[in-house]
Amino acid sequence: MSEKEQTPEKKEKKSVGRREFLKGAALTAASFYIFPRYVLGGPGYVAPSDKFNVAGIGVGGMGRANLLNLSSQNIVALCDVDKAYMEKAFTKLDDDMSRAQTRLSAAKTEQERKSINEQITNFRQLKEQYPKAKKFQDYREMFDKMKKDIDGVVIATPDHAHAVIAMEAIRRKKHLYVQKPLTYTVHEARTLAEAARKAKVITQMGNQGHSSEGARLINEWIWDGAIGNVHTVYAWTNRPMAYWPQGQARPTNTVPVPDTLNWDLFIGPAPMRPYHPDYHPFAWRGWTDFGVGALGDMGAHLLDHPNWALKLGPPESVEASSTPWGGTKEDPRVSYPLATQITYQFAARENMPPVKLIWTDGGIMPPRPEELDITENMNQGGGVIMVGEKGKLMHDTYGSNPRLLPKSRMDSYKQPPKTIARVDMSHEMDWVRCCKDGKKQPSSNFDYAGPLTETMLLGMIAPRFPGKKLLWDSVNMKFTNSPEATQFVTREYRQGWGLSV
Structure with a gap:
């Protein structure tokens, strides 16, 4: 309009x-x-x-x-x-x-x-x-x-x-x-x-990617029943590989702060740390003081489309496994693991069945779909596979290149009307x-x-408690079976910083 x-x-x-x-x-x-x-x-x-x-x-x-x-x-x-x-x-x-x-x-x-x-x-x-x-x-x-x-x-x-x-x-x-x-x-x-x-x-x-044509096609196909009720979702990214460091201890050598950098303002609400080029610029994303890792970076793109199309809402539970965190015995978990696998469980909603969503990063790939043509390679950089009762939908990062599997299903599929407003x-x-x-x-x-960000960040808490299924109470913003995990729902701010309106 x-x-x-x-x-x-x-x-x-x-x-x-x-x-x-x-x-x-x-x-x-x-x-x-x-x-x-x-x-x-x-x-x-x-x-x-x-x-x-x-x-x-x-x-x-x-x-x-x-x-x-x-x-x-x-x-x-x-x-x-x-x-x-x-x-x-x-x-x-x-x-x-x-x-x-x-x-x-x-x-x-x-x-x-x-x-x-x-x-x-x-x-x-x-x-x-x-x-x-x-x-x-x-x-x-x-x-x-x-x-x-x-x-x-x-x-x-x-x-x-x-x-x-x-x-x-x-x-x-x-x-x-x-x-x-x-x-x-x-x-x-x-x-x-x-x-x-x-x-x-x-x-x-x-x-x-939320404004893309692909995002809208994914929704319209799912809501049209192109693959039936979706029960499982795989989402993956190769990050942090070759993008920023993770899984390492804090730097210990002293480096002078450049004259052009206000380091106190960079630290802002985080705990004060000595300046080091391992933190700035851009390398900050893998450090727990400053970033939220691969899921925090790419989850906003890759979890966005299943979250929107499947109307997921908050998860009921989340659990994870990972490679070791970076740090030392005296100073543990200062940088995120090199690779993680995080499993979310979402409840049934709006006549749709429960959904299991499995996130992997650091180069861990999901099982290759049997329906994928032998000549086609999965995008190792990142993507999503939604598994339904009648088939599968696969797309790359940002919702690009969405397609139904197998290819014959895509070729014969009569696409529904475009019911979602396009962003021009x-x-x-x-x-x-x-x-x-x-x-x-x-x-x-x-x-x-x-709410999408909340889902992503719950996934970043789970690797701190490997092998434990954390039960999430969204209304009260707490894990019902883990006060220890609940403490990571909030944060302490450095003196002089915080949220105010």
Whole structure:
């Protein structure tokens, strides 16, 4: 559905400014919405006053990728604890454009050329915006100095800092796009979703596959009964292999803190540790102080589709086995195991049977489906297999390449009507258009992303108690048979940090 064209009288009302409109629009937030392209900066001129003012917090890595997809809007502020890391990310835009031009000259299809041209446009737009954006190291200073100039915030810091920064943004009534995993603990996910709902801000988690065509096809096929009732799901990733270190002890040598890095702000709510390049940049994900491992990283992509299609809800139980944790006898479990297997049990719901979901990472693969053609290899990088009474559905990471097994079933399958609204732009811009309209939330808003994150994080608690089936009481947020496991549902914050609204 789409919004009716504005009347001339409404267009002439200059007394209601852009930020006033956005603030008022946020008061009526709910679910997914599509409205005219002229509101979004489609073909033709878009006045700067019609654009959305975005601030990025954590912009050296994935945060920059998010801002590239938002480069048609006003990037008004950039905040990163490491000035050099931020500058490096943006000064290499010329190299990125050059490489894209090389790919464009070798492109063979119109779709490929269109995609590359869009990338080049984003690189160019972000390069133009970088010098004009105000730069900060401390997000609190940024909020204080630009409290009237920011409409929405993109948070792409290490996992441990997501919740405290997001809660500060909610307190200031700023719309939020938070990278996955939404939070570091189950309690934070529950608290953040409730606070965002109460503040009526527009939210989105950065699991971009949720906006894909593949995600919608998977749902429509499952709901059409393409493979019958699903009873078992396998999800796997090869991470952390070759991505970041895990299964090792804490570094012990002393390294000076770079002049461009505010290490105290990097630590934020986590326990204070001496600076070391083994933690920053990016290598933080495998350390229990700062990240939530492979499941926290990729579960938002791989568990998303079965969670959505099967309407899973919270698990009844979770249990795990793993390779050894990294650490020493005196300082155990400082980094996550190199490989884990986690088994969830979900109850029957909405006329669907109970589901067993088995997650593996670190290169552990599920059994190869007998129905898979001998010429086809399973994607070792990651994927999902849903096993139903009448067949199997398999897809790669981000919901890409969904197909029914065996191939003959896919070839003969008469696909159902497309009943789920499609997202005709990036995951980030879908968030922006919902912020501008204010009537509906994007589909991976915190009311969806919060419970998904809880499921992922329960899986990260289970390997601490290998071989024990942990029974989960979602209403009371505790394991009924393990007070020891329940303590990991929450966390202790370093003095001076915490959640507040």
